[in-house]
Amino acid sequence: MTDRTTTSTELSRRRFLQGAALTGTAAFLAACGPSGGSAAPSAAAPGASAGAETTAPSGGEAATPTGPLQFANWDAYIDVEEDGVTSPTLVDFETEYDVTVDYANAQIEDNESFMATIRPQLEAGVSTGWDLIVLTDWMAAKVVGAGWAEELDPANVATALANVRDELKGLPWDPDMKFHFPWQSGGTGVGYNSKSVGRELTKIADLFDPSLSGKVTLLSEVRDTFPIVHLALQAQGQASDNPPESMTVEDATVVHDYLKPLVESGHIKAFTGNEYLADFGSGDTWAAIVWSGDLASSAGPDDVFVYPEEGSMIWTDNMLIPKGAENKYTAELMMDWVYDVDRAARLANWVYYISPVKGVAEAITALDPEAGSNPLLFPPPDVTAKQHPQPTFSEPDELAVNELYADLAGV
Amino acid sequence: MAPGLLWLAVFFVLPNLQMVVMSLSTGSIAQGWTFAWDFDNYIGAFGRFPDNFRNSLVYGGIATLLCFLIGYPLAYGIAFRGGRYRTLLLFLVIAPFFTSFLIRTISWRILLGDQGPFLAVIRDTLGIVPNNFSIIATPLAVVSGLTYQFLPFMVLPLYVALEKIDRRLIEAARDLYAGPWRRGGAVAGSIGGAALVAVLLGGLGYASFEGGGIVGFLAAVAGGAVIGGLIGAFLISESFIRVVWPLSLPGVFAGSILVFIPAIGDFVNVELLGNPKSQMIGNVIQNRFLQQNDYPTAAALSFILMAGILIAIFLYARVLGTEELTGGRS
Numbered sequence: 001m002t003d004r005t006t007t008s009t010e011l012s013r014r015r016f017l018q019g020a021a022l023t024g025t026a027a028f029l030a031a032c033g034p035s036g037g038s039a040a041p042s043a044a045a046p047g048a049s050a051g052a053e054t055t056a057p058s059g060g061e062a063a064t065p066t067g068p069l070q071f072a073n074w075d076a077y078i079d080v081e082e083d084g085v086t087s088p089t090l091v092d093f094e095t096e097y098d099v100t101v102d103y104a105n106a107q108i109e110d111n112e113s114f115m116a117t118i119r120p121q122l123e124a125g126v127s128t129g130w131d132l133i134v135l136t137d138w139m140a141a142k143v144v145g146a147g148w149a150e151e152l153d154p155a156n157v158a159t160a161l162a163n164v165r166d167e168l169k170g171l172p173w174d175p176d177m178k179f180h181f182p183w184q185s186g187g188t189g190v191g192y193n194s195k196s197v198g199r200e201l202t203k204i205a206d207l208f209d210p211s212l213s214g215k216v217t218l219l220s221e222v223r224d225t226f227p228i229v230h231l232a233l234q235a236q237g238q239a240s241d242n243p244p245e246s247m248t249v250e251d252a253t254v255v256h257d258y259l260k261p262l263v264e265s266g267h268i269k270a271f272t273g274n275e276y277l278a279d280f281g282s283g284d285t286w287a288a289i290v291w292s293g294d295l296a297s298s299a300g301p302d303d304v305f306v307y308p309e310e311g312s313m314i315w316t317d318n319m320l321i322p323k324g325a326e327n328k329y330t331a332e333l334m335m336d337w338v339y340d341v342d343r344a345a346r347l348a349n350w351v352y353y354i355s356p357v358k359g360v361a362e363a364i365t366a367l368d369p370e371a372g373s374n375p376l377l378f379p380p381p382d383v384t385a386k387q388h389p390q391p392t393f394s395e396p397d398e399l400a401v402n403e404l405y406a407d408l409a410g411v
Numbered sequence: 412m413a414p415g416l417l418w419l420a421v422f423f424v425l426p427n428l429q430m431v432v433m434s435l436s437t438g439s440i441a442q443g444w445t446f447a448w449d450f451d452n453y454i455g456a457f458g459r460f461p462d463n464f465r466n467s468l469v470y471g472g473i474a475t476l477l478c479f480l481i482g483y484p485l486a487y488g489i490a491f492r493g494g495r496y497r498t499l500l501l502f503l504v505i506a507p508f509f510t511s512f513l514i515r516t517i518s519w520r521i522l523l524g525d526q527g528p529f530l531a532v533i534r535d536t537l538g539i540v541p542n543n544f545s546i547i548a549t550p551l552a553v554v555s556g557l558t559y560q561f562l563p564f565m566v567l568p569l570y571v572a573l574e575k576i577d578r579r580l581i582e583a584a585r586d587l588y589a590g591p592w593r594r595g596g597a598v599a600g601s602i603g604g605a606a607l608v609a610v611l612l613g614g615l616g617y618a619s620f621e622g623g624g625i626v627g628f629l630a631a632v633a634g635g636a637v638i639g640g641l642i643g644a645f646l647i648s649e650s651f652i653r654v655v656w657p658l659s660l661p662g663v664f665a666g667s668i669l670v671f672i673p674a675i676g677d678f679v680n681v682e683l684l685g686n687p688k689s690q691m692i693g694n695v696i697q698n699r700f701l702q703q704n705d706y707p708t709a710a711a712l713s714f715i716l717m718a719g720i721l722i723a724i725f726l727y728a729r730v731l732g733t734e735e736l737t738g739g740r741s
Contacts, residue, residue, distance in 0.1 A: 116701040119440070214545055220702075263687050269548045270686060283526040284547055395441060402703050410687035411463065411698035 063156075065330045067099035071132045072114070074317070075106035075274035076298040077184065079350035089347055093337050099330055109273035110220050111139040118322060122148040127324040131331040134183045138223060138392055140318040141173035149179040150321040156332035157181065160339035163357045168316065180318040181335045182356035184293075184348065187379065187387060188224040188313035191290035193280060195302040204232035204308045207287050213267045215286035217279060218259075220271040222405045223390040224313055228289055229255045231310040231388075244313070244388040249400045256404040263408055271409045292376050293352030305376065311386035314379075316356070352376040427717075434710035444706065456711040460695050467691040467716075469614045470550060471675030474557035475565075476610070478670045479663065481558070482565035486662075487655075489566075490573035504566050512560070516683045519556050523547045523684070548686040550615045556680035564669040572662025576655060584650035592652055596643030604639015605632045664731045672720055692716055 078087045090101045108114040115135075118128040122143075135143060143149050154161060160181045168182050169175070192201045197212065207216050218225045227244030230251055234241070239254050262268045269285065279285035280299045295303040321331045338344060338357075345363035348355035349371055365372030375383060393401055434452055438444040489500045507515065521527055523546040534540050546552050608631050612618040618628050678693030685691075692712060699709035 112704075113701045116704070214543070214548070266548075266686065266688070268687070278520075282521060282524045284520075284524050284545075395439070399439075399703075406698055406703060408687065409698070410690035411695045 063329050065097040065099040066327045068102045069327050069330045070102050070130045072104045072107040072130045073134045074108045076294045077351055079347050111136050128322045130322055131325040131327040133320055134317045136315055136317050144173050144179045148323045150328050151178050157336045159336045163339045165356055165358050168356050180320050183317045183319050184353035185316040186353040187292040189307045191295045191305045192287035193302050194304055196286040202309050204310050212287050216268050217270045217272050217276050217285050217288040219289050220273050222401055226252050226255050235310040245391050247391050249397050252401045252404050259408055296352040307383045314387040315390050430710045433706050434714050436707050440704035452707040452711040456708050463692045463695045467675045470554050471671055473554050473614045474674045475667050475671045477558040478562050478565040486566050486569035486573055490570055505563050523552050550689045552684040553681050553689050556684045557674045561670040561674055565666040568665035569662040572659045576658045580654050581650050584654045589650040592647050592649045593644050596647045597640045600643020601636040601640035605636035608632050608635030
């Protein structure tokens with residue numbers, strides 16, 4: 001009950017806030033609109049100017065932004081206006097630097113399949129066609145480890161270096177932020193349509209209630225689905241005591257054996273990436289394992305996210321510049337751009353994920369006091385106490401777990 | 412000849428050689444692949460995915476059959492009754508295909524969805540299926556998608572074959588007392604109708620042989636036999652069986668191959684319309700390549716699929732004996 005995060009009143013608050021942000025509250029929005037040629041873009045926004053000044057190339061003639069910036073991201077991961085297309089964050093960036101951004105929304109549906117499309121180019125040492133990509137910790141670590149990420153010029157990402165939250169620094173795979181900056185962090189938990197389900201779901205185990213047969217989807221991301229179900233089985237005393245972050249192949253096998261009959265019976269309809277948003281929209285999916293912010297930002301008013309009682313996952317998606325990117329400097333500018341506190345607040349408050357930027361809490365609270373206590377943006381202590389990072393598997397273990405997943409997915 | 416051979420060498424032989432080499436390699440994505448005559452990849456590929464091979468064959472086969480059953484009367488109607496609207500009618504057959512493949516498949520998700528118009532009619536208005544009946548995420552949805560996607564590939568060759576037929580031959584047949592095909596049509600139609608219903612129910616997983624299921628199954632088969640028999644007895648003439656049908660066989664052959672090959676290797680329809688139990692071999696190949704980074708197994712599966720299709724076509728060509736396609740005596 002206490003974990004329930006998005007009620008319809010909150011949602012209407014969000015709609016209101018969105019409207020407010022788009023029309024009046026944020027002056028820089030209006031000033032930096034695509035046709036707003038009257039105001040000098042960089043000077044117009046009090047909040048944006050600090051960031052803009054630090055990011056301006058310090059005297060280097062060579063460093064002019066080039067474009068179009070090819071930016072691949074996940075679905076429901078950028079602020080958009082009511083038309084569903086225009087993103088204030090991107091439009092402001094385009095105006096500021098006079099460069100086009102080709103933002104490929106939902107280009108990435110899961111880490112593995114996106115990597116498969118660019119791995120051959122990275123191995124061959126040619127451009128992938130992307131300038132900026134967003135990958136989850138474990139995959140970002142692999143990419144950096146393989147030497148497939150461009151090293152960032154600290155001068156171009158000064159705002160980001162200054163503003164990134166301390167707890168996101170010092171990761172073993174990139175301790176000094178030489179290659180990556182976090183885009184957003186988020187949780188993995190249970191999402192459901194309250195109208196179709198007809199009651200409140202509070203647990204992972206609720207997904208496997210017979211009344212939801214044929215209306216349930218799980219994530220194709222094995223590092224979410226397996227540990228989440230492991231948590232549910234632990235709570236029922238059916239799994240080992242290993243925490244999800246250090247779960248073993250044996251634990252994954254237990255999860256597999258638990259899920260297999262549910263797949264066979266048709267209870268679990270599919271394993272999806274962000275496509276679950278479409279299935280919630282069409283009413284074909286009633287309940288699913290989902291990522292925390294998506295339903296609040298991009299689904300209907302009855303679609304709610306809960307941090308399950310058994311616990312949930314926490315992860316971070318990271319911006320990287322793939323080796324050979326044609327517009328590296330512009331990509332660095334974009335990394336820096338979203339680390340401006342006010343822009344980060346606007347972005348986080350739209351996508352409903354956890355911002356990696358220091359001071360965003362204050363900025364959002366200033367925008368709307370109620371948002372400062374939104375558990376999607378700021379998970380409360382009783383939630384964070386039960387949050388686990390995704391497991392890291394050794395290479396043979398990863399293969400084994402992937403095979404277990406493939407068997408469940410029927411491929 | 413030479414440009415054609417060069418084309419084949421660059422775009423068919425070379426990629427296939429690369430695929431064969433990969434299918435016999437060992438290693439991993441991290442360490443790289445080494446060629447090792449590793450035939451275990453083939454044994455593994457064969458043994459591990461029997462359900463997916465079966466799904467591919469069954470769904471691809473049923474889709475081809477349905478394409479034929481829908482496409483033949485359609486092509487026949489356009490060719491013999493289309494008159495001056497023929498071109499327009501053919502255009503209408505192809506018109507939906509100016510839309511992207513993906514958009515069309517996703518539209519089927521909406522049409523067949525639990526809140527979609529199709530179930531709204533048969534479930535909510537007519538009430539002939541139970542409340543928890545779903546079409547999306549079932550083999551029926553997959554086969555519907557496949558049938559729809561590949562229908563023009565059946566209609567166009569059939570139309571070409573039918574349109575070419577000399578009408579004087581039909582008149583001559585009628586003059587020679589080729590009238591309605593009453594008795595033969597009734598027998599052939601009943602057998603065909605019963606077989607079709609049995610294949611559909613069995614192949615799409617609706618047949619149940621427990622309790623009352625067997626009765627329902629037999630009733631449905633009997634219904635199919637009656638309808639098929641009526642069609643055979645009253646709609647099919649002897650001039651059709653003796654003249655039009657044999658002359659249209661090259662079209663049937665070409666059409667069914669053009670449908671069956673892409674249908675059997677398809678993975679998009681299952682991805683969007685199927686469930687974990689209806690995954691086809693194309694999905695396995697896709698998963699091996701893109702998710703598991705298991706290139707050798709994926710290559711071996713692709714090769715098995717290709718070889719299987721080639722053998723099937725060879726046998727099919729022998730049975731139907733189409734000289735036109737094989738360039739034989741005429």
